[in-house]
Amino acid sequence: MRELLRLLPFLFASLLAQTGLTVMVVDENKLPVPAALLTIENAETGEVLQGETDAFGRSEFSAAPAGDFRIRVEKKGFYPTVFRKADLPDHGSIVAEIEMVLTHQQELSEEVEVVSSPALINPRETASGQNISNVEILNIPFPATRDIRNALPLITGAVQDYSGRIHVDGSASSQTQFRLDGFKIDNPATGLFETRITADAVRSIQLQSSRFSTEYGNASGGVFDLTSASGDDHYRFSATDFLPSFQNRKGFHLNNWTPRMTFSGPVAKGKAWFHQALDGEYGIDIIKELPVAEDTNQTWRLGGLTKGQVNLGRSHVLTGTWLFNQFRANHAGISPYDPLETTVDDRRSAYLAGLRSQSYWRNGLLLETALGMNQNRDNFWPMGQFPYEIHLERTSGNYYRSSASFARRFQFAVTATLPIRQWRGRHELKWGAEADRTSFHSSSARGPIQVFDSAGSLTREVRFTPAAPFALRDYQIGTFVQDRWNVSERLLLELGSRLDWDNMLSDFYFSPRLAASYQLNQKSKLAAGVGLFHDAVRLDLLGRPLSGHRFDLLVTEPKLLESSFTADPGTLQVPKFLNWSAGIERQLRDSLVLNVQVLGKSGLYGWAFEPGREERVESNRVRHFRLTSRREDRYRGLKLAVSGTPSPRHTVSASYTRSSARSSYLLDPDLDNLVYGTPGEGPVGWDTPHRVLAWGWTTLTKRLQAGYSLEWRSGFPFNVLNENQEVVGEANSERFPNYFSINLHLERRFRFANYEWAFRAGFNNLTDHPNPSAVNNNIDSPEFLSFTGLQDRAFLGRIRFLGKK
Numbered sequence: 172m173r174e175l176l177r178l179l180p181f182l183f184a185s186l187l188a189q190t191g192l193t194v195m196v197v198d199e200n201k202l203p204v205p206a207a208l209l210t211i212e213n214a215e216t217g218e219v220l221q222g223e224t225d226a227f228g229r230s231e232f233s234a235a236p237a238g239d240f241r242i243r244v245e246k247k248g249f250y251p252t253v254f255r256k257a258d259l260p261d262h263g264s265i266v267a268e269i270e271m272v273l274t275h276q277q278e279l280s281e282e283v284e285v286v287s288s289p290a291l292i293n294p295r296e297t298a299s300g301q302n303i304s305n306v307e308i309l310n311i312p313f314p315a316t317r318d319i320r321n322a323l324p325l326i327t328g329a330v331q332d333y334s335g336r337i338h339v340d341g342s343a344s345s346q347t348q349f350r351l352d353g354f355k356i357d358n359p360a361t362g363l364f365e366t367r368i369t370a371d372a373v374r375s376i377q378l379q380s381s382r383f384s385t386e387y388g389n390a391s392g393g394v395f396d397l398t399s400a401s402g403d404d405h406y407r408f409s410a411t412d413f414l415p416s417f418q419n420r421k422g423f424h425l426n427n428w429t430p431r432m433t434f435s436g437p438v439a440k441g442k443a444w445f446h447q448a449l450d451g452e453y454g455i456d457i458i459k460e461l462p463v464a465e466d467t468n469q470t471w472r473l474g475g476l477t478k479g480q481v482n483l484g485r486s487h488v489l490t491g492t493w494l495f496n497q498f499r500a501n502h503a504g505i506s507p508y509d510p511l512e513t514t515v516d517d518r519r520s521a522y523l524a525g526l527r528s529q530s531y532w533r534n535g536l537l538l539e540t541a542l543g544m545n546q547n548r549d550n551f552w553p554m555g556q557f558p559y560e561i562h563l564e565r566t567s568g569n570y571y572r573s574s575a576s577f578a579r580r581f582q583f584a585v586t587a588t589l590p591i592r593q594w595r596g597r598h599e600l601k602w603g604a605e606a607d608r609t610s611f612h613s614s615s616a617r618g619p620i621q622v623f624d625s626a627g628s629l630t631r632e633v634r635f636t637p638a639a640p641f642a643l644r645d646y647q648i649g650t651f652v653q654d655r656w657n658v659s660e661r662l663l664l665e666l667g668s669r670l671d672w673d674n675m676l677s678d679f680y681f682s683p684r685l686a687a688s689y690q691l692n693q694k695s696k697l698a699a700g701v702g703l704f705h706d707a708v709r710l711d712l713l714g715r716p717l718s719g720h721r722f723d724l725l726v727t728e729p730k731l732l733e734s735s736f737t738a739d740p741g742t743l744q745v746p747k748f749l750n751w752s753a754g755i756e757r758q759l760r761d762s763l764v765l766n767v768q769v770l771g772k773s774g775l776y777g778w779a780f781e782p783g784r785e786e787r788v789e790s791n792r793v794r795h796f797r798l799t800s801r802r803e804d805r806y807r808g809l810k811l812a813v814s815g816t817p818s819p820r821h822t823v824s825a826s827y828t829r830s831s832a833r834s835s836y837l838l839d840p841d842l843d844n845l846v847y848g849t850p851g852e853g854p855v856g857w858d859t860p861h862r863v864l865a866w867g868w869t870t871l872t873k874r875l876q877a878g879y880s881l882e883w884r885s886g887f888p889f890n891v892l893n894e895n896q897e898v899v900g901e902a903n904s905e906r907f908p909n910y911f912s913i914n915l916h917l918e919r920r921f922r923f924a925n926y927e928w929a930f931r932a933g934f935n936n937l938t939d940h941p942n943p944s945a946v947n948n949n950i951d952s953p954e955f956l957s958f959t960g961l962q963d964r965a966f967l968g969r970i971r972f973l974g975k976k
Contacts, residue, residue, distance in 0.1 A: 475493075492525040
């Protein structure tokens with residue numbers, strides 16, 4: 172293995188009249204590695220010193236060790252590095268500087284020698300969360316591995332609902348912030364994470380669910396930080412699933428093709444690098460119950476992530492990120508009950524462009540500036556303009572709605588990490604400011620809906636008023652200051668405050684936060700924190716009243732029921748949460764860590780459309796839904812987790828979560844889904860009182876590896892409705908059956924044509940547990956409480972090209 176570190180002694184007798192040691196930690200591209208844990212052990216006396224690198228990747232020790240000593244540097248997502256020195260010369264007024272290189276963990280075709288890495292307890296880490304690396308993402312089996320969104324539930328506290336949305340510790344998906352290389356990538360209008368990123372392009376995923384810095388605003392649920400892979404001084408190429416699969420359904424047809432490839436390397440060795448990831452998808456869904464030529468939906472998808480890095484000298488780094496997604500399904504929604512004529516032509520796209528500059532100053536100042544833009548576009552059109560008919564067991568006609576929406580965010584941020592100051596301890600001060608400009612454009616048209624009973628008689632007709640296209644714009648400005656105060660070798664305090672302003676609401680909001688970490692001994696630490704967090708303004712909710720009115724006419728009662736929505740930003744407040752948490756980490760063995768966390772969230776001023784009193788206008792009824800800030804949310808949770816490497820051949824992570832997520836208003840009515848009910852407290856739709864999660868892998872032989880993942884959780888709650896879309900009883904009073912799934916895969920590496928290859932085969936949902944995803948919740952239906960969308964046992968194969976040895 173090539174040399175990973177260099178010993179660089181410098182004589183500075185004129186500057187410092189004492190012996191000291193400075194350790195500089197950088198990655199393979201010479202970027203400083205902050206928050207790396209250093210351990211210096213004296214081989215003769217057994218004395219141990221610990222330190223952590225700052226924003227410059229630097230850790231200073233007041234006295235340089237003499238004689239035999241060992242320096243170990245480690246951080247999650249990197250291969251650990253060890254430096255051994257039998258005798259560091261004592262030059263009196265010499266300050267020794269050691270530069271150590273931490274190499275990112277990655278899947279390499281060549282064999283490398285690495286130091287075994289025990290599970291880490293970082294005594295100077297206050298935030299609560301979890302980090303998974305690209306090695307874990309590639310080794311752990313999970314459904315649809317081509318999309319990074321499906322890997323997020325591998326993190327304790329992150330639950331994926333049936334629509335694919337991610338919920339962190341009881342929060343709505345829109346309350347969690349998603350970032351790629353420091354840029355926000357969630358939908359600017361809805362806050363949802365709808366951008367597809369190939370798993371091969373991601374270097375690490377970090378979730379901060381509690382006690383995180385004031386650097387992050389508008390994220391009461393937590394922050395997902397995704398870091399994309401970078402190139403280095405070696406050219407690398409890989410390809411996955413480049414062979415299509417076929418199906419024998421109404422003849423022999425192509426089934427699915429999801430090729431992915433990555434290519435990276437130097438533009439100028441030691442100075443500039445690139446990383447390119449591309450992925451595509453082409454699939455054909457054939458519905459055997461429908462007639463030939465009217466039974467097929469074709470799906471196309473193309474995406475890519477490009478990253479470039481240029482070192483403009485040792486003190487200035489420039490990084491650029493470009494992400495694009497394109498998707499089309501020409502007959503989305505086709506099923507045995509929804510024939511071709513009822514489908515829509517669904518087209519979507521998403522983009523991100525970002526440029527980041529990092530400048531390291533000699534006086535210890537780190538200045539970062541970032542400018543980016545992300546956008547989402549969603550369009551779909553029906554197959555015609557005939558009325559949409561809903562029958563007891565099928566639909567017919569053309570889908571009633573067409574829609575075109577476009578959301579864009581321009582984002583700018585600047586942060587300054589100030590030189591370290593000494594005053595009753597060590598202070599690392601950080602200041603920053605950010606500004607976002609968001610816009611949301613939408614246009615839609617709705618045709619009539621006709622509802623028929625089992626005898627084929629018309630029972631209800633729904634019509635909509637025309638809606639004009641509209642555009643909403645908003646501006647957000649925020650600033651923060653954070654002090655990372657090492658009071659002593661054992662006690663660390665993080666004190667921060669944040670001030671934000673939103674133009675749409677014309678309001679300022681203040682977010683103070685406090686977190687602490689205390690090291691009990693070498694193998695245990697306590698951490699606790701409390702803070703005020705706010706949610707982002709959702710433009711889609713403010714735009715809902717601009718989509719028109721709805722009129723329902725019951726044939727048995729010839730009176731119109733008019734439904735409309737109103738929203739006045741001047742009457743709304745920014746939703747806020749008081750979040751608190753406390754935890755203890757204990758190293759059980761050299762390679763296993765026990766983590767116990769308790770946490771709570773109390774939310775006020777949540778937005779919800781509440782029904783007003785029903786009015787009478789002539790002989791018709793009118794009901795208004797008004798957007799208010801009266802929803803209250805509450806979450807309580809207990810997490811028990813064990814993770815680490817019990818042996819060099821095994822990696823394991825297991826956790827149990829006991830939680831409760833409740834809200835005072837559980838209904839979300841809109842023009843397309845009017846649900847009537849009495850507001851009342853109950854479990855949210857993604858509440859999971861019990862959840863067990865486990866994953867890992869084991870090396871059976873030098874070239875054979877087994878990976879597994881397991882999830883068991885309580886079923887999600889749902890409403891019981893009658894045929895008039897009224898909630899029967901309490902909201903979310905019923906639940907789906909408990910969910911259980913085991914995924915088990917084997918991967919074999921082999922050489923062919925002088926290249927490295929890897930073949931994986933295995934089963935998802937090994938026990939064939941039903942795991943339904945839909946239910947008939949109409950109490951007036953003869954099929955009431957019948958569950959559908961069952962999950963079958965699935966055999967999967969994957970082949971990867973890894974390049975030359």
